[in-house]
Amino acid sequence: MQKIRKFEQAAEQLFLEGKLPGFIHLYIGEEAIAAGVMATLNKNDYITSTHRGHGHMIAKGGDINLMMAELFGKTTGYCKGKGGSMHIADFSVGVLGANGVVGGGLPIAIGAGLGIKIKETSQVAIAFFGDGAANTGAFHESLNFASIFRLPVVFINENNQYASTAKKQETTSVENISDRAISYSIPGVTIDGNNVLAVYEAAKEAVERARDKGGPTLIEAKTYRLKGHFVGDPTKYREQTEVNNFWGKEPINIFEKQLINWEILNQKEINNINERLDNQILEAIKFAENSPEPLPEEALTDLFVDDTGYDY
Amino acid sequence: MKTITFSEALGEAILEEMQRDDTIFTYGEDIAKQGGIFGAYKSLLGKFPNRIFDTPISEEAIYGSALGAALVGMRPMVEFHFSDFLFTGIQSITLQIEKIRYMTGGQGKLHLLLRGPDGVSNSAAAQHSESIETIFMHIPGIKIIIPSTPYDIKGMIKTSLRSDDPIICFEHKSLYSQKGEVPEEEYLIPLGKADIKKEGKDITVVTISRMVHESLKAANELVKDGIDLEIIDLRTLLPWDKETVIKSVQKTNRLIIAHETWRRAGWGAEIASTIQEEAFDSLDAPIIRIGAYNVPMPFSSVLQNFVTPDKQNIITAAKKMMGEM
Structure with a gap:
């Protein structure tokens, strides 16, 4: 969680300094969901991510040097500078891509589930998506599809209360997004997405059910987007008092206190972890800044496996 | 077989x-x-x-x-x-x-x-x-x-x-x-390779799908008019077989592109543009594109047949190109 937080804080700072191009969507405040879910998975399990995907990537085992280089658009980045923040992927650790289309990852995840089912392995596929995506056709098609074929897929709704600038209450017909599970005859549960242990427990149950051919589950993890939709968002659609209130409920502080109370970690150990992570982030930034820009002609690579299709 | x-x-x-x-x-x-x-x-x-x-x-x-x-x-x-x-x-x-x-x-x-x-x-x-x-x-x-x-x-x-x-x-x-x-035995056809369905000396017709068969019918009917079409079935549209088309145009010096999709901004425009860029000196006449009229497909068979191109469009275009109309 803390690694995600520090990566995101660094990305925010670098963007505000004008060092990063494009759009950056921060996962700050939502870290417990990625951390809790990914703790239940194996390296060969699959996930599809969202436009707010840095946290999923880090929690699934992504390399932050390659991530940071991609944010800079450098040739050493995960996508060689062709994707950027919204399209980071690492198929080798099972991340089938962040996705710039709201709801875009859901059909891909059920496809991974179909592949797993036909190959008869015990892998699972996780689809992360936001409260906005729960109102797309892709969501409804994918849940129905996964249900009728009993696919080994777990749908993780990260309900951070806002679809871009639109409040969830004003755009969504149900109180709890998990209520929609009943339409697809699959289990649905709403949990506190800021409680990493609650996320872990719910995900573990759903992942085990999926591995045991018990079909898909919809988990709604309620959280809050502490930053704007993107870095630079003027956030005119909500009050600062609301944001301040949720800073008091953010997941990392809560979990740190628990770990200290339970005498699992002491403050000195937490400081050591933070120092180690700070150094890793600095290293990632250094790696990215020292990496070369792509050559212009590299735009004409990676379209097809046989490297054709650029001219006619 | x-x-x-x-x-x-x-x-x-x-x-x-x-x-x-x-x-x-x-x-x-x-x-x-x-x-x-x-x-x-x-x-x-x-x-x-x-x-x-x-x-x-x-x-x-x-x-x-x-x-x-x-x-x-x-x-x-x-x-x-x-x-x-x-x-x-x-x-x-x-x-x-x-x-x-x-x-x-x-x-x-x-x-x-x-x-x-x-x-x-x-x-x-x-x-x-x-x-x-x-x-x-x-x-x-x-x-x-x-x-x-x-x-x-x-x-x-x-x-x-x-x-x-x-x-x-x-x-x-x-x-x-x-x-x-x-064939009875197994075979594969590489993608990106056109098939010359009929060799001819007067006009190259670049086409695909149903319009290949319409083009062949047109070629048969044009024999009596002394017009000899060369029919190229592209088979693959991306990547399309530019080399085969250029070689044919260098021989016939005339090009018709015939497709069923809408004429406006249909793929025929892409082929036409490429050929005028790369084989302009071989062309003796403006390239003609044949495609559907630019409306959604109507229901009535009378209307549908009017909108949809067929062999007659190719015959008319070929005669015009050869200066017979």
Whole structure:
């Protein structure tokens, strides 16, 4: 969680300094969901991510040097500078891509589930998506599809209360997004997405059910987007008092206190972890800044496996 | 050689490849129990129950799931019900399938095949008659094949099911019942290679799909007028066989491009532009493009026949080009 937080804080700072191009969507405040879910998975399990995907990537085992280089658009980045923040992927650790289309990852995840089912392995596929995506056709098609074929897929709704600038209450017909599970005859549960242990427990149950051919589950993890939709968002659609209130409920502080109370970690150990992570982030930034820009002609690579299709 | 229908040849290709490679699976609407609305799966009924199945009418999920399945090592083949319904799931194709390899810096192989019927049939009207191949030629990221004979569909589908890139295949509804010769032994047809259906000296006609057959009919009728057409079936639209077309134009010095899709901004414009850029000195006459009138396909057969190009458009264009009209 803390690694995600520090990566995101660094990305925010670098963007505000004008060092990063494009759009950056921060996962700050939502870290417990990625951390809790990914703790239940194996390296060969699959996930599809969202436009707010840095946290999923880090929690699934992504390399932050390659991530940071991609944010800079450098040739050493995960996508060689062709994707950027919204399209980071690492198929080798099972991340089938962040996705710039709201709801875009859901059909891909059920496809991974179909592949797993036909190959008869015990892998699972996780689809992360936001409260906005729960109102797309892709969501409804994918849940129905996964249900009728009993696919080994777990749908993780990260309900951070806002679809871009639109409040969830004003755009969504149900109180709890998990209520929609009943339409697809699959289990649905709403949990506190800021409680990493609650996320872990719910995900573990759903992942085990999926591995045991018990079909898909919809988990709604309620959280809050502490930053704007993107870095630079003027956030005119909500009050600062609301944001301040949720800073008091953010997941990392809560979990740190628990770990200290339970005498699992002491403050000195937490400081050591933070120092180690700070150094890793600095290293990632250094790696990215020292990496070369792509050559212009590299735009004409990676379209097809046989490297054709650029001219006619 | 044996004589079989386009549908049967397609079914043979699918069966042979599924027997050879157990990562191939195929799904879509009305295929497993019904055999496909145009019968492509009839010879497969009851075979591979785990690898041939019907889906709900959920096109965005169907096309997007093909991408996910390819990324986990499978070779999905999806039948789209009608080409028109590519639009109901279009984001999964144009925003996902066509982009994910490129935007992830070349990670992963998207060995997937989308295929199904397109084109005009008897009064199917505006939402079941479209030819929309140009759109996929315009947006980079998927290869396009459009076979016109049983021989070609079998060889090109087999090749496509062994390719590591995403491919979309359009099959004209009027072709499924057409018969043709297919070898008994296994064969593959490389993508990107045109087929010269008829050699000729006066005018090159570049075409695909149903219009190949209309062009051949036109060529027969034009014999009495002393006009000798060379008919090139591109078969693959992306990448199209530029070398074969240029070589032909250098011989005939005249070019007609004939397609069923709308004339305005149809793929014929791309071919015409390329040829005038690269073989301008070989041209003795302006290039003529033949395509449908720029309206949605009407229902009445009178109206449909007026809008849809056929052999007569080619005959008229050829005579005009040779200065006989």
